[in-house]
Amino acid sequence: MFGLFSSKKPFNAQVNATATKLEVPAGDNLLNAALNSGLAWPHNCRVGSCGTCRCKLLEGEIKALNDFGYVLDADELDQGMILACQTRLRTDIAVEVTLDNQTASVVAAQKSAGVVSSVTELTHDIVEVRIKLEQPLPQFVAGQYAELTMEGIDDARSYSFARSPANEDADTVSFYVRRVPDGVMSNLLHDGNRLGSKVSVSGPHGTFYMRESTVPALCIAGGSGLAPIKAMLEQCDQDGFNRKIIFLFGARTQKDLYCIDDMEQLSAKHSQFSFLPVLSEVDDDNDWTGKRGLVTEYINQQGLDIPACQAYLCGPPPMIDAAIEILNKEGLDNSQIFFDKFLDASHLPGGKR
Template sequence: MFSLFTRHRPTTALINGVSVGVDPKETLLQAALRHGIDFPHSCRVGGCASCKCKLVSGSVRELTETGYILSDEELDAGYILACQSVPRGDVHIEVDLARQPSRRQVRGKVVAQDRLTHDITRLVIQLEKSLAYRAGQYADLSLDSLPQLRRSFSFASPAQPDAQVSFFVRRVPGGVFTGVVNDRPLLGHGVTVEGPLGDFHLRSADAPLLLIAGGSGLAPLLAMLQGAMANGASRPATLLFGARQARDLYALGDISAIATQWHGSFSFVPVLSEAAADAAWQGERGLVTAQIPALLPPGAHAYLCGPPAMIDSAITLLREAGVPREHIHADRFTTLQDVLPTSA
């Protein structure tokens, strides 16, 4: 007998032999973590490959393009990113659970809170203990005044001997955490920093660098450049920085110091996408990615950080220009909505 009402059989993921139920529209990573499996992961947005696993059987719907993260060999072998894979039915995957990156929580206090633009604040934290990390990685922050909220931000400076760390925090409309950081005085307030997280960092090479930042995505690229400069890097470097208006440009003093002290050629190109409101602006206008064809040096390695649309556009242009997948490194910035628990 035909019925207008059908029951969908629950989807099951077999993870290293452990059966896990997967809710509709849930990714493999979300399901694994919900069931208490210590699945290797970091960025959760398909930018670091920490959650890569082998799809033994079944099929998945991929939320984003993963070809620039996984190698051709890995793709041919059936590897996928768990954070970007929604099962189309029952699946069987295998993952090396020993790859979970080591991280730790360190307490600290806010020692500086500097307004960089109308919606970005630099937060400087003095940690009680040093935290080893690579420039380009990120950490999860929680304020003592908002213990129920934890948000991820890239380190905006390389690791320092004095155990100070800094972050660029952009105000998100309706965001409780970012609103507090941008609008309330926090000097002396306690903070918990958990990390390091992510696989976005500068690889050793002599190839020219093309770095592209959008908005607060400038933070990890600045840290990379400062760290490389301190280590005497001399490879040619070009930094493209996309912003809406002139008032959204920031850290220009830091960039100027890098340009002056860099041991090789260094070029900085700011690009405004809404420059019509800035009649006095004499620099580049339009989308920052439109500058790639003209400024891409032969044999360059690219490092990208910003909103997903910018990252995807840049990757397409770089691949069309012949940049190998393994020489493109990206960190997508995404926005999470703050949801505070309600009292019973």
């Protein structure tokens, strides 16, 4: 009789052919178990929106916490690809994943209480939110993100650090928050005076950051996806640009542009760095003298030997998917493409950001 109340046994996940078996506790997801065991599993959002934690299911049965089709395309689903952060085990399984062996410098996440210390309007729908912490977080790597929770909001929201560690006080963190229609937290942070509001911050999280290399890097961002790219570039400014970096920033109209002065100052300071903003929705009679069209249309116009580059992409999924398709056609291997899809939780089943 007492067996009816015993806890469920964990299942095992064989990760790649040569790896040891990973124990996944009942009720936990595959990604959490992997990270808790110290595996350098690639990940960013941890809520099923970015697709970074994808892996191939070789054997066994799983339960999908959310529909993988929101992030993975039909070909990936046919190949047996799954999202580790949205996977619970029904049986022992075997999976195949490319582990990120450059994550040695990425530290374990911690939580800290804090308060909103400033909210600065950057565009009509993006603000910079700065949070003063009671206890500093472990030092993050430019490109990573934190999870924010506020009173009255059930689930955490993920936002990328908008400044490099060198440009941030140890007890302060900054984020670019785009207003999402019907988004609970984003509207809360945009509306009214939120100074002093309590926020819990967990971080750092994610494996989106600039890898050590001397090959040229092509960075592409759209909307609030500027945040992690800007943080990376600030870190390059601190360390010294040791390679050619081109940054293409896509926006709809001039009112959607921000941090332009910062990028132009970097470009003037470093001959290795160039910056190109591109607007996709500009009237013919507009006084905009810069580039027009989709930002991905300018990938092939930068004079780069694309197969010998790295690419860092951050922003809306359609932009990232289009960029990856072009880069693949030009011969860039997927192992040299790093991306963070900014798909807000309102696009997932039952989610609101």
